[in-house]
Amino acid sequence: MTFEKLWGDLLPVGRYGPTGGYRRYSWTAADAECRAWFVEEATRRGLTVETDRNGNLWAWWGAPGPGAVVTGSHLDSVPDGGAFDGPLGVVSALAAIDLLRARGARPVRPLAVAVFVEEEGARFGVPCLGSRLLTGAISPERARGLRDADGVTLAEAVAAYGLDPDALGPDTERLRSIGVFVELHVEQGRGLVDLGAPVGVASSIWPHGRWRFDFTGEANHAGTTRLEDRRDPMLTFANTVLAARKKARLAGALATVGKVHVEPNGTNAIPSAVHAWLDARAPDEETLRAVVGEIVQAARERAARDGTGFAETCESYTPVVEFAGDLRDRLAGVLGGAPVLPTGAGHDAGVLAAEVPTAMLFVRNPTGVSHAPAEHAELPDCLAGVAALAAVLEDLGCR
Ligand code: GLV
Ligand code: MN
Ligand code: MN
Ligand code: MN
Numbered sequence: 001m002t003f004e005k006l007w008g009d010l011l012p013v014g015r016y017g018p019t020g021g022y023r024r025y026s027w028t029a030a031d032a033e034c035r036a037w038f039v040e041e042a043t044r045r046g047l048t049v050e051t052d053r054n055g056n057l058w059a060w061w062g063a064p065g066p067g068a069v070v071t072g073s074h075l076d077s078v079p080d081g082g083a084f085d086g087p088l089g090v091v092s093a094l095a096a097i098d099l100l101r102a103r104g105a106r107p108v109r110p111l112a113v114a115v116f117v118e119e120e121g122a123r124f125g126v127p128c129l130g131s132r133l134l135t136g137a138i139s140p141e142r143a144r145g146l147r148d149a150d151g152v153t154l155a156e157a158v159a160a161y162g163l164d165p166d167a168l169g170p171d172t173e174r175l176r177s178i179g180v181f182v183e184l185h186v187e188q189g190r191g192l193v194d195l196g197a198p199v200g201v202a203s204s205i206w207p208h209g210r211w212r213f214d215f216t217g218e219a220n221h222a223g224t225t226r227l228e229d230r231r232d233p234m235l236t237f238a239n240t241v242l243a244a245r246k247k248a249r250l251a252g253a254l255a256t257v258g259k260v261h262v263e264p265n266g267t268n269a270i271p272s273a274v275h276a277w278l279d280a281r282a283p284d285e286e287t288l289r290a291v292v293g294e295i296v297q298a299a300r301e302r303a304a305r306d307g308t309g310f311a312e313t314c315e316s317y318t319p320v321v322e323f324a325g326d327l328r329d330r331l332a333g334v335l336g337g338a339p340v341l342p343t344g345a346g347h348d349a350g351v352l353a354a355e356v357p358t359a360m361l362f363v364r365n366p367t368g369v370s371h372a373p374a375e376h377a378e379l380p381d382c383l384a385g386v387a388a389l390a391a392v393l394e395d396l397g398c399r
Helices: 002-010 029-044 087-102 129-135 140-145 154-160 172-177 191-195 233-251 285-306 325-334 348-352 379-397
Strands: 048-051 057-061 068-074 111-116 178-186 199-205 208-216 254-263 273-281 309-318 340-343 358-363
Touching: 002 029, 002 087, 002 379, 029 048, 029 057, 029 087, 029 111, 068 087, 068 379, 087 111, 087 178, 087 379, 111 129, 129 140, 129 172, 129 348, 140 154, 172 178, 178 348, 178 379, 191 199, 191 340, 191 358, 199 325, 199 379, 208 233, 208 285, 233 254, 233 273, 233 285, 273 285, 285 309, 325 358, 325 379, 348 358, 358 379
Parallel strands: 068 111, 068 178, 178 358, 199 340
Antiparallel strands: 048 057, 057 111, 199 358, 208 273, 208 309, 254 273
């Protein structure tokens, strides 16, 4: 019951009417509402809530301290995202605590629920920003200067919500206090459907990254400029997208261009510039680097042919993550031999895995659709996820 109540209360927050998807961007009103919901629910449960120097939320069952068992996820969304990516892990964490308490279990180690900010990077471009700042995987100087689509910096955005931008940065003592981190997440593919299991344990995360491509040309009249006189960056961009698709297919990798800005964006003008973002992922880092190199080379060659300019910047890179085998096997054992499977999706757990023992649980997604309004998990599977998380937390830190 507690899962349904928590889920139902959070569901309307930040929902975007026309698509039914979510626009829960960090440090906006919708995000603040999600955070307020979390603080209220955690406080109602007698958990001690704190905001860390990077804006991540922590709700402690018992006193904070070393060797903590931490679970949680994120509440921000991609543009027009689904309800489950992130929130399922946060709601399940609170529901799992309710379940443990109802069973009379008590933590023998500090236990916390964490909510990480800007996991999707939908506003400031770098995914897992809250966990990267916590671990030092991104410098506070670079983070402070990140800008959203309106030119607002992260420093300005956090200051507007009362957080000191000068305090952003590595949180070593807090990081060292984490004994183990477990993130529950909706699966973002159909692995568990194929395996016929409601819950699984993550084995690894594909390496992935984001590259900004800037194509530049010459703005001119659509009706009077001869085709041979044009320096049209849209043409270079379009050919680069086709090349990305082909190179990825040949390499067994994935390449996506889901975000593009055109300048000046007029119907009857050749653009002066096209800015596009490549998201690339592969089973291993060698393949990923090779495929991105080939795409960049294809863009350069095409730009030379079109008389346009091309520049490329890596905005974020996440190496391959292999979750600790002993912890993974322990979780699978606690769950009665749950299946173990890899994913191509990025997570805060992937960032934390470089620093502390980390594991992930996945909940079955009947269609595999994610980062879209149709993202889904059936209620019985969500409840199986809560039960699984409770069993894991009990095994790791309760009596
Ligand atoms: C985040 O969900 C990502 O994998 O892009
Ligand atoms: Mn996501
Ligand atoms: Mn997520
Ligand atoms: Mn993610």
